[in-house]
Amino acid sequence: MFGKKKKVVGIALSGGGSRGVAHLGALKALEELGVDIQVVSGTSAGSIAAALYACGLSTDDIYKVMKDKKFIDYAKIILPVDGLMNLDNLRKTLNEIIKKKDFSEMNKKLYIALTNLYSGEVEYMKSGNVIDAVIASSSIPVLFSPVEINGQKYVDGGVLDNLPIKPLLEDCDIIIAVDVMATGPVSKIENLHDVGVRTFQLSISTLSKEMKRKCNLLIEPHGLSEFNILDVSHFDQIYKIGYYSVMGHPKLPKLLAKIKK
Numbered sequence: 001m002f003g004k005k006k007k008v009v010g011i012a013l014s015g016g017g018s019r020g021v022a023h024l025g026a027l028k029a030l031e032e033l034g035v036d037i038q039v040v041s042g043t044s045a046g047s048i049a050a051a052l053y054a055c056g057l058s059t060d061d062i063y064k065v066m067k068d069k070k071f072i073d074y075a076k077i078i079l080p081v082d083g084l085m086n087l088d089n090l091r092k093t094l095n096e097i098i099k100k101k102d103f104s105e106m107n108k109k110l111y112i113a114l115t116n117l118y119s120g121e122v123e124y125m126k127s128g129n130v131i132d133a134v135i136a137s138s139s140i141p142v143l144f145s146p147v148e149i150n151g152q153k154y155v156d157g158g159v160l161d162n163l164p165i166k167p168l169l170e171d172c173d174i175i176i177a178v179d180v181m182a183t184g185p186v187s188k189i190e191n192l193h194d195v196g197v198r199t200f201q202l203s204i205s206t207l208s209k210e211m212k213r214k215c216n217l218l219i220e221p222h223g224l225s226e227f228n229i230l231d232v233s234h235f236d237q238i239y240k241i242g243y244y245s246v247m248g249h250p251k252l253p254k255l256l257a258k259i260k261k
Contacts, residue, residue: 017229
């Protein structure tokens with residue numbers, strides 16, 4: 001008699017700047033619960049966490065890397081031609097950490113969401129150089145320069161899909177999604193930077209509503225809206241929010257039962 005087929009579990013990790021550390025808390029909780037994730041997709045900050053997770057690093061190792069490297073270490077100021085900053089330092093860090101650079105060499109199947117400026121469409125990259133894809137997916141328009149890949153210019157995948165559930169639909173029996181781009185009320189907007197960040201958040205907040213309904217478990221950690229997406233001073237707090245958003249989720253028992261069926 002044949003044994004029952006193991007269910008393929010996939011997870012989509014949203015963009016959200018420094019709030020992306022909540023992804024690590026969520027992944028840590030799922031690991032402790034024995035959930036084996038085989039497919040990972042990510043946008044922007046979620047693409048960084050997704051790539052590091054897919055290449056085989058533990059959540060503890062990823063957390064240490066992200067905490068030790070402040071955001072300013074990632075963003076190098078350049079002359080404002082097509083962006084105020086580029087991500088050369090992030091590229092350098094990823095090159096040091098990720099030893100195998102091609103999608104085909106990852107320990108888990110990986111998708112990275114990118115916005116193609118020329119075609120005006122979202123692309124879910126699954127082949128080629130992982131680091132190029134992550135840098136492109138993390139390049140918030142205007143703030144960071146676009147990234148050229150194969151003659152095309154790409155920016156933050158969140159412009160068109162901030163929660164890349166779509167590429168998981170064909171691969172996975174069970175889909176988990178973590179959305180850290182909370183858009184609840186804020187108490188203050190003080191400068192042009194705040195206006196730009198808030199506008200970007202609001203502009204992408206409604207794009208993934210339809211796809212969210214296709215998830216078996218949707219995790220939207222409460223309390224993240226008070227953290228600026230470029231503020232790296234609350235890593236421990238954000239991590240814990242991500243962790244407990246899984247552990248305390250009311251639909252968690254149903255998910256675990258479905259995985260075991």
